Amino acid sequence: xxxxxxxxxxxxxGETRYAKWGGIADTSEYQLAVEAVLAAIxxxxxxxxxxxxxxxxxxxxNEATFMAADxxxxxxxxxxxSWLPGGGGACAAVANAAMAVESGAAEAVVVYRSLCxxxxxxxxxxxxxxxxxxxxxxxxHVRRATSxxxxxxxxxxxxxxxxxxxxxxxxxxRHMHRFGTTVExxxxxxxxxxxxxxxxxxxxxGDRAMTMDDYLASRMVSEPFRLFDCCLENDGACAVLxxxxxxxxxxxxxxxxxxxxxxxxxKGFGHGQYSNVGMPDDDYASAGARGVAARMWARSxxxxxxxxxxxxxxxxxxxxxxxxxxxxxxxxxxxxxxxASGALAWPHGALPTNxxxxxxSEAYIHGLNHVxxxxxxxxxxxxxxxxxxxxxxxxxxxxxxxxxLVLGRx
Amino acid sequence: MTDRTxxxxxxxxxxxxxxxxxxxxxxxxxxxxxxxxxxxQRCTNCGARQLYPRDRCLVCRGPVEWVEATGRGTVYSFTxxxxxxxxxxxxWIPYVVALVDLxxxxxVMTNIVGCEPDDVRxxxxxxxxxxxxxxxxxxxxxxxxxxxxxxxxxxxx
Numbered sequence: 001x002x003x004x005x006x007x008x009x010x011x012x013x014g015e016t017r018y019a020k021w022g023g024i025a026d027t028s029e030y031q032l033a034v035e036a037v038l039a040a041i042x043x044x045x046x047x048x049x050x051x052x053x054x055x056x057x058x059x060x061x062n063e064a065t066f067m068a069a070d071x072x073x074x075x076x077x078x079x080x081x082s083w084l085p086g087g088g089g090a091c092a093a094v095a096n097a098a099m100a101v102e103s104g105a106a107e108a109v110v111v112y113r114s115l116c117x118x119x120x121x122x123x124x125x126x127x128x129x130x131x132x133x134x135x136x137x138x139x140x141h142v143r144r145a146t147s148x149x150x151x152x153x154x155x156x157x158x159x160x161x162x163x164x165x166x167x168x169x170x171x172x173x174r175h176m177h178r179f180g181t182t183v184e185x186x187x188x189x190x191x192x193x194x195x196x197x198x199x200x201x202x203x204x205x206g207d208r209a210m211t212m213d214d215y216l217a218s219r220m221v222s223e224p225f226r227l228f229d230c231c232l233e234n235d236g237a238c239a240v241l242x243x244x245x246x247x248x249x250x251x252x253x254x255x256x257x258x259x260x261x262x263x264x265x266x267k268g269f270g271h272g273q274y275s276n277v278g279m280p281d282d283d284y285a286s287a288g289a290r291g292v293a294a295r296m297w298a299r300s301x302x303x304x305x306x307x308x309x310x311x312x313x314x315x316x317x318x319x320x321x322x323x324x325x326x327x328x329x330x331x332x333x334x335x336x337x338x339x340a341s342g343a344l345a346w347p348h349g350a351l352p353t354n355x356x357x358x359x360x361s362e363a364y365i366h367g368l369n370h371v372x373x374x375x376x377x378x379x380x381x382x383x384x385x386x387x388x389x390x391x392x393x394x395x396x397x398x399x400x401x402x403x404x405l406v407l408g409r410x
Numbered sequence: 411m412t413d414r415t416x417x418x419x420x421x422x423x424x425x426x427x428x429x430x431x432x433x434x435x436x437x438x439x440x441x442x443x444x445x446x447x448x449x450x451q452r453c454t455n456c457g458a459r460q461l462y463p464r465d466r467c468l469v470c471r472g473p474v475e476w477v478e479a480t481g482r483g484t485v486y487s488f489t490x491x492x493x494x495x496x497x498x499x500x501x502w503i504p505y506v507v508a509l510v511d512l513x514x515x516x517x518v519m520t521n522i523v524g525c526e527p528d529d530v531r532x533x534x535x536x537x538x539x540x541x542x543x544x545x546x547x548x549x550x551x552x553x554x555x556x557x558x559x560x561x562x563x564x565x566x567x
Binding site: 142144145151152153154155156157158159160161162166169170171173174177219220221222223224225227271272273274277278 | 462
C-alpha cells in the first residue's frame, strides 16, 4: 500500500493489563483506552505531540474526539470509525489509518480498542426484550429499522436467539453437514491456542493448561459449541500506531509494513433475518471472507504460501477453520483436517497461528490484539516467536462484515 | 449442568416469550402470523421472494408485495441450546434454534418444536405452527412433518 512515495507502517503497539471479566475495577474502560494509546506512542519512541489522528471501529464506546483532549494532541487532523462491527473491524481500522497516513491527511494515527465487559453488558448480546411502545409517538413518523441489530432483533429474540454462539453454531453445523468437520478438529484450535498462551505472560488463560480431554469435557453451550469453543470475556485495551516509513526511520523498534489490506461484506449479508443467514449456502457455511481475501492478496503482492505466521480471529474455534479455507491455506471443507494435522501449532506447524493465545486464551479485544501480536512476530518479540518471520496474516472476524491485512518486514 | 442453572430457587412466574416490535416494514408479517398465516415478500417486478422484510426488492430494487407461503420447509441448520442464564430462555433449556428454508425460498429463524432436540436433523421436513405473542404479533414455530400430513397448520398444538 503506497501512494506518492508515502508508505504506511506500524511503529508502536501498546497494551494494558488483561484480566478476566470484571477483573479491572479500579480503572474505567475509557481510561484503559487512553492508557493503551499512550503505551503505543511510547513504544514507538514518540510523544503525543507527534500524533494527529485516532481511529477505531464500530460499537466503540470511547470517542476519539473526547480522547484527543485527554491525550493532549496538538491538533486532531484525522478521526475515523469504521462501520465494520466489533470483531470485523480491527484490520479495517488499521487499514483506514494507513490510508490516512499514505494520503497525507495525517502523519501518525493511533488505532485503539478497549473492552471492559465487567463494566458494561456482555458484548454481542441482543438488547434484551424490546420494550413495547407506550402511547402515540410525540411526532408522527414512519418507524423503520436503520441498523442490522435493530432490524434483526425482532426476528431473533422471540426464539431465544440473541447471542453470537447460537448464531455461529448454526454456521458450524452446516459446515459439519457439508464437509464432515468434527468437534475434535475444533478442539485442536482450542488446545493449540491454549498451549501458545501458556508462554505469554499477558494471557488471561496463561496458567490454565488444556488437553483435548479437558476440551471435550467442557460444558455444552450451543451445539456444537462447548464453553472452550467460545472466546474469553475480559477487561483490557490495546492500541497500534501507524505512521509513514519516513517518520518511522528513527522509531524505537523499526517499522512493520502494511503490505496490503481489504475490507467489506459479500452480497447477501444482511439480506436475511440475522447477519449472514440469508446468504447462499457456499457463503453461509464459510467465513464470508473470500472477497476480502482475494482483494487483500492482490493488493499485498503475496499469497498464502508466502505467509510465515498468522493471527486468525477466533471468536469461536470453528470459525478459525473456515477462515483458513477462505484465505486459501487449505481447500474448501479442509479447514478441520488442516488444523488436526498440527498446522497451527508453534513452533513446528506449517502455519503457526494465534501465537499469543488469541481471543480464546490471551484476551478478547476484538482482534486488535491480533494486530499487536503480528507486529511482535515481525519484530522478533513474540513469546512464541517464529524464526525469521517476515510476513504475518491478520484477519478480523468471520461471519460478519470483515477485514484483513498482511504485515511484512521490509 | 443443572447445578449451574441459577433459577433453582427462583419462584417468580415464568417470563413470557419476547414479542417483536413491529415497524413499517415488518408489521404485515407479524399481523399475518397473529392470524395464523405465514407470508413472505414477493417482488412484483422480478418475482424474487425475501425475508427480512424491506421496502424494496433486494435483487432488482422493484416494489414488493406480501404473498402467502405454504408454511412448509426443511431444516437448513440448527443448534441445541444447553446453556442460557437469561429469562425466559433458561426455562426452555434444552431448546432448538433453527433456520428453515421455506418452499418459497426465504430462510427463516425459528424454534423447532414437537420433537426431542436430539431428533432434529438438517434436511428434516417441517411445517409452520403459530403462536400469538402480543396483540399485534404472532410468530411461526416449526414442527416435523409426520407421515403424509404436510399441510400448513394454523392451530396451536
